[in-house]
Every structure is written in C-alpha cells, then in structure tokens.
Amino acid sequence: MRSLSRLGLLLLLAALVAVPFVPHIIYPIFLMKVMCFVLFACAFNLLLGHAGIVSFGHAAFFGSSAYVTGYVLRDLQLDPGLAIAAGVLFATALGGVFGALAIRRQGIYLAMITLALAQLVYFSFLQAPFTGAEDGMQPIPRGVFLGLLDLNDDTNLYFLVLACVGGGLWLVYRIVHSPFGQILRAIREHEPRTRSLGYAVERYKITAFALSAGLSGLAGSLKCIVFRLASLTDVHWHMSGDVILMTVLGGMNSVFGPAIGAIIISALRHYFDALGAWVTIMVGLVFIFCVLVFRRGVLGELTHFLAVRHPAKEQKNAQI
C-alpha cells in the first residue's frame, strides 16, 4: 500500500512537471490556481479536520496575504520572495490574533466569531487607501524571484508555485504527523482530558490557528502573483465558504482529502464559468447534498468503501 501510494505520488509529480510543456492540454495558469486552492484547503483542514475547530474566516488570511504581497511588489517594488514572506508573516500574525479571540468560545460561536472578524478585515481592506477598493489592486508586477528567476515567464512561475505548494503540503503532512498534531487530535477528541494531562490547550489552539493561517496566506500570496491581482473576492466571506466546501467535499478526516475537493470545486467554477449565477446554485446544491448524504467526503467515502470490503486494510487507509 505504502509503495503504491509512493509510486502514485511520483507519477503525479512527473505529470505536474510535464504540464507547462503541453499547454494545449491543460492551461498552466488554471493549474496554478488549482494548486493554490489545494494548499488553501489542506491548510484550512489543519484546523477543521485535525483540531476540530470550525473557522469561517479563512478568507481573511488568504486575502490579506494577497494584499500584503501586492503592496510589497507594486508599491515598495521589492523582491517577490520578500513579498511572499511578508504576506505569510502577516497572515500568520493575523491568525494568532483571530485564534486568541475566537477560542474564548467554542463550536458554533467560534465559527460566528471568525466570520465576524473576517468581515472586519474585509471592510478594513475595502477602505484602506492602497487596495483600490472595488477595483482591486492591479496590475501587480510579478518581478524577478530572488533576483534570479524571472516570473513574467509562465513556466518559471509555474515551477515556483509547484515548489511552494509542494513545500506547503509537505509541511501540512509533517504537522499532522508530529507530536503537535497528535495533541491537536487529542484536544479535538476530549479537550478537558487533554487539559488534565497538563497540555496548555489554548496555546496549542492558537498555534494551530497561526500555522493554518500562515499556510493559507502562502496560497493567497501565490494566487496574487499568478493573477497579478489582489481583490475583494479574496477576502470576501464567500471565499471562506468555498474553502469549507472544498474541505468537506474532499473529506476532512484525511490529510489530502481537501485537495480533491479543491480540484473539483475549482474545475466546476472554471469550466462552467459561462453559466454565471447558475454556478452558485450548483455549488450550493453540492454543499447541501454533501452535508445530507456525503459527510465523509470523496476520499473518506472511498476509504470507507475499501475498508468495508477489506477490513484488514482499514488501519493503513486511515493513514492516507
């Protein structure tokens, strides 16, 4: 099983490396967007799936990092590497603040608090002088990464995005499988008991918030460079809803399930874009369907299906 998934991973990587050389099969810019959302959803799931914290405000991290990156690139004219770092740092700090406030309540209240805080961020960006309000911040120059890699070339940019998203996903995987990740799951399962074992639960939750926010920020920052645009869509609460849908649709009880959800939703939005508001209806119906009959998500249902047929493999499948 393990060697099989490793082989799959290598094949996937090979396919991804080959993409920019066959642009007529799949549009590289679209794929970069998908990769950003894959990272965003997996980072979000650090909180939802592994810590059991429902954040309805992740657009704030994604979008604010995009704005900060845009500001550093366009107004300060600095290196894209610095711009990404600034975006990620800002999102991480913001995640810490959100976390510190939101974990004062639990469950559904926590979700409403993150939503309200994200709306606060939304209005701040709407009124800030450098964001261009409804027009968004554009055009943002892509620049030359570390003075070496010219990002105006789509192929160069593609490999940068691939490397960053790959690194981000690796980090998510490491966090989930670290002692820190174990403690997060312990908090999710039984908070009072974890507390009684001597863990400073609040500190773990805030750290999880900051990590998840930072990685979401990385996704937002990359998206901003890819599209040369940071706009209000990125901070609007519909974006927070989208990332929840991606995660629940893909399956929140696995590390990379959300990636599948992100691919499905991005493809839906991309290929049916011409239908206008019908896409919103479709996404809403997927949401309702998902909650009513499909709660384990695509990957969750799949592993469950396999586990029912081959009970012995259940343990291994749970690790995917």
Place this chain on the structure above:
Amino acid sequence: MEIFGIPHQAFLGQIMLGLVNGAFYAVLSLGLAIIFGLLRVVNFAHGAFFMVGAFIAFLLGRNLGLGYWPTMIAAPMIVGFAGILFERFAIRRIYGLDPLYGLLLTFGLVLVMEGGFRVAMGSSGHPFQTPAQLRGVWDIGFMMLPIYRAFVILIAVVVCAGTWIVIEKTRMGAYLRAATERPDLTQAFGINVPLLLTLTYGVGVGLAGFAGVLAAPIQHVNPSMGSDLVIIVFAIVVIGGLGSVLGSAITGLGLGIIEGLTKVYYSEASTTVVFLVMALVLLLRPAGLFGREEA
C-alpha cells in the same frame, strides 16, 4: 446647540437612523435566537430569507397587484412555509449531529437562494414603493423624520414585544421553553416536539421574511441585500448571547444606535464598529452580555 462638537440635529438624526437599522437587527437576531434555542442550528440562511421576503413582497405587488398591507401578511407566511418545507426535508436529517453541519447546510441554501434570484431577477436592485399612507415626513423638532422609518421602529418594537409575550406568557411558549430546556422530557410528557421544531423554524424565518418586507421600501430589493446583514446579525448574537430572546432584541437596537453614532464621529468605522464591539465583549465577557456559558 452642540454635543461633543457635533450639531445637535445631526446627532439626534443619526440616532434615529441608527434605531431604524437596529430595528432590523433586532427582528433578525430575535428569529435567529429562537431557532438556535430550540433547533441548535445556526441559521445561516436567515439573511437569505430576509431577501426572499423582500422579493416576494415586490413580486406580489408587481405581478398580482397586491397592496402593501396584504403583502405584509402574505409574504412572511410564504417565507415561513418555505422554511417549514426546508426543515422537514433537510434540516431534520442532521439533528443530533455536530452543529457545524447545520451551519453548512443553511450556507448551501444561501448559495442556492441567492443564485436563484440572481438568475431569475438579475443582480441590480428593484425599487419598491412606500405605501401611500406612510409617505411624507414628520417634523419632530430636531429632524425631518420620514414617517415610514418611524413606522419601522414602532412595528419592530411591537413584533419583538409580541414574540416575547408569546414565549413567556402563553401555553405554546411554555411548550417551547420546555422543549428548549429538555426536549426528551417534553416529548415524554406527550408534546409533539418534532412538530414544534418545524413550526419554530417556520416562525423564525417568517420573522426574517417580515423584516425583508419592512426593508423593501427603504433599500432596493436585490439578491445580495441579506448577505452582509446576516454577518452583522451573527456578531450581534455573539455580543448579546444566544441565551435570551429579549437580550438579542435589545442588543440589536443598541448596536443600531452605536452604529449611527459612529457615523457622526468617525464615519469610516461605521461598517466595522459592530465587529469591534464584538471583539471587546469577547475579551471582557466571553459568554456575551445576556448569555450563559454553554458548549
């Protein structure tokens, strides 16, 4: 006469306008609180039902020529009935699960309703006539108050007080309170709790639809009129605590006034002040002003 360097008239005027907004917040957070209290579902679709109420009022008037007063009764009933159907066929399936699923389910409904009205009616706003009896303005000394806005404040207070009386003083309200506290015991005493849940959801979203009808002459009727409102109402509910019906209504009115005052002194912050107050309340009194701590 001036108050903190602001002309007296502007000051009182903004308080009045704040009260109008507060009236909407109060009616909406009231419905949200009733639904949450009994169903344990945070109804994300509350703002969307508000929008649907306004649209139904608009369509009844345009296509059937129904006057404002019959509309005011009919539109909330239609919205309430839609809510009952949704509870019966969707929400009922997720009782007992993590409350997260309720939030997600109703969020999906928001997308369907907003998208649906956008397809059917377009994104731009539709103007809605103020009823003839309520046109014009009153000169109340410090400002010219449109009669319709005074009417909104009045009727919101009546609706909130009426709901409070129904819940606190009638037999139906007693069942409701009992089922909120201990649904299993209430059921054991022979009260049809599932029916009560369905009706509560219907009444709750009916209230939202009613607020939508009230708002129609003030705002342009458009598909996204409820979507930012519902988040403000969420913040208000966090501030007031979902525990008490009266508490959420009072918090709604109060925050409307605070918002109005912010417009006078620092208008840039008027869209964010509710969320700032929420952050402050969380720091000082995490359970909310009227709430009790619950998981």
